[in-house]
Structure formats: structure tokens, C-alpha cells
Amino acid sequence: MTTGLEAAIEEAARRIASSRYVVALVGAGLSAESGVPTFRGPEGLWTKHGEPDLRDYERFVEDPKRWWEMRQERASRFAELAQALESAVPNAGHLALRDLEEMGQLQHIITQNIDNLHQMAGSQAITEIHGNRTKMRCVLCNRRWPVEGFVIDELPPKCPECRSGIVKGDTVMFGEPIPRDALDECINQSRMCDCMLLIGTSAVVYPAAQFPIDVKSSGGVLIEVNPNETPLTSLCEVVLRAPAGEALTGVVEWLRQR
Numbered sequence: 001m002t003t004g005l006e007a008a009i010e011e012a013a014r015r016i017a018s019s020r021y022v023v024a025l026v027g028a029g030l031s032a033e034s035g036v037p038t039f040r041g042p043e044g045l046w047t048k049h050g051e052p053d054l055r056d057y058e059r060f061v062e063d064p065k066r067w068w069e070m071r072q073e074r075a076s077r078f079a080e081l082a083q084a085l086e087s088a089v090p091n092a093g094h095l096a097l098r099d100l101e102e103m104g105q106l107q108h109i110i111t112q113n114i115d116n117l118h119q120m121a122g123s124q125a126i127t128e129i130h131g132n133r134t135k136m137r138c139v140l141c142n143r144r145w146p147v148e149g150f151v152i153d154e155l156p157p158k159c160p161e162c163r164s165g166i167v168k169g170d171t172v173m174f175g176e177p178i179p180r181d182a183l184d185e186c187i188n189q190s191r192m193c194d195c196m197l198l199i200g201t202s203a204v205v206y207p208a209a210q211f212p213i214d215v216k217s218s219g220g221v222l223i224e225v226n227p228n229e230t231p232l233t234s235l236c237e238v239v240l241r242a243p244a245g246e247a248l249t250g251v252v253e254w255l256r257q258r
């Protein structure tokens with residue numbers, strides 16, 4: 001007898017197979033099975049420690065030198081997250097997305113995660129709307145460099161390319177505008193998309209949570225992969241109420257055996 005989840009996995013796989021351009025919108029829930037804490041919900045980091053100070057970015061803009069000098073103090077506030085990110089490796093969910101891309105069933109990933117686990121899993125077509133923890137970025141020209149090997153010989157570090165911008169970690173802080181190049185690519189991908197997978201996101205943070213609404217309003221299909229309900233559940237044609245690793249692996253297996 002087919003379980004509810006098995007039937008939903010089959011329905012999701014059929015919808016993906018019959019779609020022209022599939023995009024995955026990914027959140028912290030995908031990396032939960034890699035030991036990276038989520039932000040909201042009972043065990044969420046912000047629930048336990050409170051959300052980061054919205055004025056952090058203002059302080060950076062007002063006095064970037066002092067902001068850089070305070071980085072150790074900021075790091076200690078997020079030690080738990082930093083440790084988890086340091087030791088995290090891709091899980092079955094990341095690998096399933098890589099497989100869907102290789103099978104030609106997934107065209108792009110828009111990730112809200114900063115953990116670099118999609119790249120470690122081998123996925124190629126990725127836009128990181130909240131940046132990447134392994135990179136530095138010039139806030140003026142948006143050029144990026146690996147953290148490793150980036151020489152900081154003055155505070156605040158100046159952009160070695162445009163020579164006038166200030167360089168900071170690529171991760172987007174609360175209150176910081178989304179880098180234009182990343183935002184434009186997300187909008188571009190959402191416009192081409194006729195089927196969006198909402199994977200492990202509580203869908204409450206904008207502009208990321210707007211993309212599924214845009215896909216839906218232009219006649220696209222939404223598929224939610226999440227053990228819990230979200231504000232976008234009612235807009236979804238298919239809901240996989242299960243952890244991403246199990247659900248996405250099931251979708252890949254169904255598409256492989258058909």
C-alpha cells in the first residue's frame with residue numbers, strides 16, 4: 001500500500017519531469033541534517049539567542065574600521081554556528097539536488113544558506129542570495145575572493161580591484177542590502193521558472209520568500225519539502241512533509257527507475 005509520502009514523492013517527481021525550468025529555493029532546513037542549526041523554530045539559533053542586531057550593518061557603514069576591530073567579539077557571539085559550519089559536510093539532500101542537476105531535471109539553486117555545502121556536493125548552477133562564508137566581497141564593486149589567501153594589511157581592508165570599496169565577509173548581514181548581482185540573478189531565474197521546490201525554508205525572510213509567490217502568480221507550480229508547515233504551504237501543489245534528505249532521495253530514485 002502506497003504511503004502518503006510515497007504518493008507525494010511520485011507526484012512531485014512527475015511534476016518535475018513534466019516541467020521546463022525547475023529552480024530550488026533552499027533554506028537552513030536542508031543543512032540541518034549536516035548538523036548546522038536552523039534559525040527559527042524551537043531549536044533555532046535566533047529562538048535561543050535572539051536575532052542578530054539589525055544595527056550591525058549600520059555600524060559597518062558608519063565606522064568600518066571599528067567594525068573590523070570588533071570582529072572577534074562578534075565571532076564569539078556566533079561560536080556555536082561557526083563550529084557547526086566548520087565541520088559540516090553535504091548530506092543526502094545536497095547530493096540529491098546535485099543528482100537532479102546532473103539528470104537535467106533541476107536548472108538552478110537559489111540558496112539562502114552561506115555554508116558552501118552545495119558546492120561541496122558538486123552542484124554547479126547556484127546563486128547565494130545571502131552570500132558565502134568562505135568568501136570576501138567588496139561592498140562597492142561586488143568582486144569576491146576566497147577568504148583563504150585574502151591578505152588583510154590594513155583595517156578596514158580596501159578593494160584591491162576598484163581601490164575605493166571596503167571589503168567584508170561575503171555573508172549578508174541583517175539590514176544589509178542583497179548584492180545587486182545576486183538579486184538580479186535570483187529574479188532572472190524566478191522569471192524562467194515554471195516549477196519551484198521550496199526546500200527547508202520557513203519562507204518568512206524577504207526578498208527570498210517573494211520568488212515562489214512570483215512563480216505562482218505567473219502560473220508556475222510550487223512543491224514544498226519541509227517537515228513543518230510554512231506560510232506558503234497553501235500555495236503549493238505538492239507537499240512532502242518529511243526531512244529533505246529522505247524526500248529528495250525518494251524523488252531522485254523515482255525519476256531514475258521510471
Ligand code: APR
Pocket residue numbers: 026027028029030032033038039040041044112113130199200201202203204205225226227228229230242243244245
Ligand atoms: N528538512 C527540511 N526542512 C527542515 C528540516 C529538514 N531536515 N529541518 C527543519 N526544516 C525546516 C523547518 O521546518 C523550517 O521551516 O527548515 C525551516 C528552517 O527555517 P529557518 O530557520 O527560518 O531558516 P531559513 O528559512 O533558511 O531562514 C531564512 O533567515 O535568519 C535568516 O539569513 C538567515 O538565510 C536565513 C534566513
